[in-house]
Amino acid sequence: MRILAAAGGTAGHVNPMLATADQLIARGHEVIALGTAVGLEADLVPAAGLELVTIDKVPLPRRPSLDLLRLPTRLARTVGTVRTLIRDREIDAVLGFGGYVSAPAYLAARQADIPVIIQEQNARPGIANRLGARWAKGVSLTFASTPLAAKHGMTRVTGLPLRAEISGLAADRTDEARKRFRRERAAERFGLDPDDMIIVLTGGSSGAQQLNRAFAGAADVLTSRAQVLHVTGRGKEADAAGAAGDRYRVLDYVREMEEVYAMADLVVTRAGAGMVAELAALAIPAVVVPLAIGNGEQYLNAKSAIDSGGFLHIANDAFTPDAVREQVVPLLDRQELDRRSAILRAAGVSDGAGAVADLVEGVL
Incomplete structure (x- = not known):
């Protein structure tokens, strides 16, 4: 299987992705990382020997702002980029770790009708993972107390993937x-x-x-x-x-x-x-x-x-x-x-x- 793993911005998102990618690759799967050129993933992913495909950073504003007004256009453009990647690289599933990289990946996966799997690191889930959980086939939780579940799939408490x-x-x-x-x-x-x-x-x-x-x-x-x-x-x-x-x-x-x-x-x-x-x-x-x-x-x-x-x-x-x-x-x-x-x-x-x-x- 070919899996697109979306994680970016901080080591808190990227390191669990890299740890999981190691496991998946050892089991015979192919993993392509999705990130940006400005987050820590730009250094950490290539250093780990994993292919990194970059997209534009599309933050999800928490409050009304100019960025919120620009969001629909920027998000649609980036989702289109990821959708093309899914098609051209014949991606079988998207595995997201939250943050601004994951939301476009979840939306593109939904449009392409391929499975979404989410790993939530925090006890309180972020915006992107709350969005993706609505149609995710699987949700992995670090903490049993985290209020997040796959609406139409499996939810498991796995602990955090460690390097x-x-x-x-x-x-x-x-x-x-x-x-x-x-x-x-x-x-x-x-x-x-x-x-x-x-x-x-x-x-x-x-x-x-x-x-x-x-x-x-x-x-x-x-x-x-x-x-x-x-x-x-x-x-x-x-x-x-x-x-x-x-x-x-x-x-x-x-x-x-x-x-x-x-x-x-x-x-x-x-x-x-x-x-x-x-x-x-x-x-x-x-x-x-x-x-x-x-x-x-x-x-x-x-x-x-x-x-x-x-x-x-x-x-x-x-x-x-x-x-x-x-x-x-x-x-x-x-x-x-x-x-x-x-x-x-x-x-x-x-x-x-x-x-x-x-x-x-x-x-x-």
């Missing part, structure tokens, strides 16, 4: 010798001591100024208890420049986040679905500071792990240097971190890539 690098690390972390080897290798790469505690701050590839400044503002107390790897986001290194030192490493971006995870005792981060799923699968305790804008899905993504005690939640507006000193620093205790890690491990979060591939094959 092969993450599933490989998860397997290594079940063996103490391999876990130690991965930790030592990663710590050496970043100039840190594997025998000392390591806390990681990351706001994602674009960074998070609120997190950056609050963390750097508490650098003195943090470094008295642990080593810090602070990933600021591209162009945001200045947010933490005053904190940098032997025990406080500052980087703008890390492509191989699995190397960071391999040495992390505690991660402080936003609560995107991908980050939440990866940390849960790796049983790494976290402090989550959900993004305060959007439709509120970030808090919901992490809610199960927060409620169980695996993650600690701090609201964005409350994340200050004082909050770091008073709420984050007390977590830097080996017994407390082991307790939280055990909670996450007991939840049994698994890699959803195989389950999504099963769903695709079940529909086809």
